[in-house]
Amino acid sequence: MSAITRDEVAHLARLSRLALGDDELDHLAAQLDQIISAVARVQEVAAQDIPPTSHALPLTNVYRADEVRPSLPPDRALAAAPAAQDDRFRVPRILDEEA
Template identity: 65%
Template sequence: MPGITREEVAHLGRLSRLELKDEELDHFAGQLDEIIGAVARVAEVATEDVTPTSHPLPLTNVMRPDVVRPSLTPQQALSGAPAQEQQRFKVPQILGED
């Protein structure tokens, strides 16, 4: 596999609007070459018999049944409210809408 050239790194730098020095071009060319080699090795892995998955473990939702339980009445819930209207908390208007 041919390595990444300084010219290709300089081109990527221009596309990214990065000003790269000569020593950075050499340094990044080596690093990018190693990265591309590592990605190529991953692509060589035999995966024909592996089924695609989105998660390594099976996921199940743990839900409790919806059970009606005793709770506060509207009057009890609103008993400490500074203002209420139509069995609701009344708050100051902030958006200027009706």
């Protein structure tokens, strides 16, 4: 016997505003039953003495430390720009004044 009934799937479909046919309700009831069975098996394996973790192995930060370094001068940064104005890249306007 299925743990999820056809009526329960129909109720979930109504709550989700999904229009499902009779064959889809039967098909989804079987699939949801398999999913619930798989979750139940996972819950059986979980032990009380094992702390919850997000990763199987501990992670360490692999980023380098921030260093202050001289940046590119504006004239070199804008040298290949199609348009520049006041030491900035000039781009086409995409928003109206009202936005």
